[in-house]
Amino acid sequence: MSLSVLLSVNGVAREVALDDPRVTLLDLLRERLGLTGTKKGCDRGQCGACTVLVDGRRINSCLTLAASCDGARVLTIEGLAEEGALHPVQEAFIAHDGFQCGFCTPGQIMSAVGLILEGHAGDDPERIREGMSGNICRCGAYAGITAAILDAERRLAERNRAEAA
């Protein structure tokens, strides 16, 4: 059986013929489209390393069948930085030392971007921690990530205000 999925990945239309209906979005990105920035930490929805945005919402791509993404807009870590400049969340991860080995980092960043888009964490570190609790960092950079998200939220809000003015 072969089925074909049409989806937009980082703004580029991609059509992929699937020979196996079990292929997850994660494996589609990594193995078929060569987008290896998204990581596989558990393949069971328990670590967050595979987080990407689908139609603006964060999901675990390891738990998402590629076949169910027909027509979806997918944003991965590779598509986050605009024209080479880092996204404010990425900037903040550097400023606040939000990682060490960097393996969880793409998932953390995409999850953070999704969390900020959801807009209900606000500037409450407790709610940020709650909202990020699906993302494991074995290097233990939690404090840095939380600080980075608070900071990025501020920067994004300023940017939005400046653009509105």
Place this chain on the structure above:
Amino acid sequence: MFGVGARVRRKEDDRLLRGRGRFVADIALVGMRELAFVRSPVAHARILSFDIPEQVRRQVFTWQDLEPAGVRPIRAASGLPGFKVSEQPPLAADKVRFAGEPIAVTVAATRAEAEDIASQVIAEFDELPPNVDMLAAAAPGAPCVHEHWSDNIFLETRVGQSFEKDVAAAPVRISRSIRTQRQCIVPLEGKGLVAHWDRQAEQLVLYTATQMPHIVRSGLSECLGLPLEAIRVIAPDVGGGFGWKGLLQPEEVVAAWLCLHLGCPLRWMEDRREHLVAAANAREHHYEITAYADADGRLLGVDADAWVDAGAYSIYPFSACLEAAQVGSILPGPYDFPHYRCRTFSVCTNKPPIVPFRGVARANVCFAMEQIIDAIAAAVGREAWEVRLLNLVPPEKMPFDNITGKHFDSGDYPESLRRAVAGIDLASVRRRQLQGEPDGRLVGVGFATYCEQGAHGTAVYHGWGIPMVPGYEQVQARITADGGLELRAGIQSHGQGMETSFAQVAHEVLGIPLERIRLVHGDTGLTPYSTGTWGSRSMVMAGGAVATACRRLADRLRRIAAHLLQARLEDVTLSGGMLQSGQADITIAEIARTWYLAPQLLPADVDPGGLEITAGYKPKSDHGTFSYATHAAVVAVDAEVGLVEILDYLVVEDAGTMVNPAIVEGQIFGGVAQGIGTALYECSPYDDAGQPMASTLMDYLLPGFTEVPAIRIEHMETPSPYTEFGVKGLGEGGVIAPSAVLCNAINDALKARGAVVTDQPVTPARILAALRNARAEPPP
């Protein structure tokens, strides 16, 4: 500003933030096929037969295929007398010794297909009684894991003399049984590999997620019978290791052989279930300790028996007795007392082998010893920190040789404790306890002080019998024709930021800008031999070699500069990348250009070695460095449900000179987070049949955002007298104390109810059980 001590941004950051790091799973080679392993479903059994469907027969391999081809079992023999050697065929031969042991491997175009085939391979077993609990396995009459052994003890060690008569009159005698659980290491990236045959180089090339590429190469050479020059091992970006990537894995041997056999590139990625059930185990200890003290709480003697559940096989290269051998020598901790005796047993069981997990043995020893200190304090009616202070090695005795011959190099241990007491505000916690909490929870405060041996020297490893003894650590340094600097080191950086910190060291010596300094690491084809990154050694050892190599290059630069500037050698100085004599100066880049492109201008007696050098380094003392710290925590315990909240956590640490404080702090945060997991959550239990019960991250609980509180750090900085710039190893320190601190804090909270917990992890169930016991047997 960018040299030693600077908080500079990491060079590694940009690629990792953009998802452009290259981890092993990101490598794809043309024609690459995938492997899946068939694993034993039982803990202890003889393999009677395999049933492999004919249509997939050619895609399945067992030991019957590997052995006739000359593959040898993995063998890691300790040099300590009496050690019993285990042989681990990389695919089980006639017997399986733990559930999860690889028994066959399958090859297919995709992992999914390889797994489909694996599910069709059926083995028939004759089951044997498993050894699950180490104390039972160590008892006479237990079935032998290795049938030609006389018992299940890899090794028994003894340290110290009997001292009963010396402590007969001791007013305080404390005895405790203490257990620590089996843990899994769980770096977020599991292990994984890509193997291929490089036709041009005529080399087997193994990309593998490892902390020690040179050691993997040695191990492969032994198991495959290939000469070393026919093997190249490359560690690409590695997503955390914490010890799990410090061994030769059976899967590496199998994949390497299959790659040679099939002639195509192969990939195997450990999945999370394989990781949790079949591999990265560590830290399961049992202690029976008796301590003697005087009426003030001054320690007079410690008498201990320690058992370590080492699993079924001795791992390469650290062997099955690294943990236990360490326990014997480090149990006394940072304390000074006159009498000590310790027996240790490395017990062989039907569980996966153990691997040295960050803070190897030290975390367990700290958990045990610091409970003892608190118990002594309770017995003599003093604050636990006062008893600690009484027993810590004082600064005026530094450097200090302790009762097991450990050479504590420098520092002020008591000061770290005093600062922790002040920083955690003990007095206010005591007031708070008197007032009680509005929500009825019980508040407690705990302390733990430890010292951490890192960068272990040649004699230390030889003394522990480890078959891989580190010697001089070498680094190659090369100034390029345009004035840049290439450093080549055999260590491997996987989150420690060494591409940055080593550049800082080189910059400190040569003044070349950081962006022009590049570290090549983790590739046996490009770097000098090294035992790799483990034991908090890389900054001290390879960092020291970087400094040594750069100093020698500086010397050569000065000689050439003296000639070109027509100055006397002793008048030429190097600073900020510029060589100067009086008003005349010349850049490193100009000298480099002269060496490479205009050698006619060089002095006749120029060093023909040029601007490239390999330097070897050892610290002035071979004992390793000793970092130390006091951790303190305040917790609130809910006596109804047993839940623990960490209200405050403080680290006062001294790891000598910090090359990059941001990296140091990251290491400490990360270590403490893992220590919190050790203390409260992580556990890999086995049932009576030897079946692992934690096979997903829903069963094996890792600390996450909501479990790790804000951690405060106070630095002290006592330079080591023995190392370059006075740095000390610190990568493991953070993980050593948390379980001791939290256990002590929880016991401080529970003491109002007369309850005590002694075993790790301190789960709600254990806390509730302790409270129930206390109600059943109220304290006298």
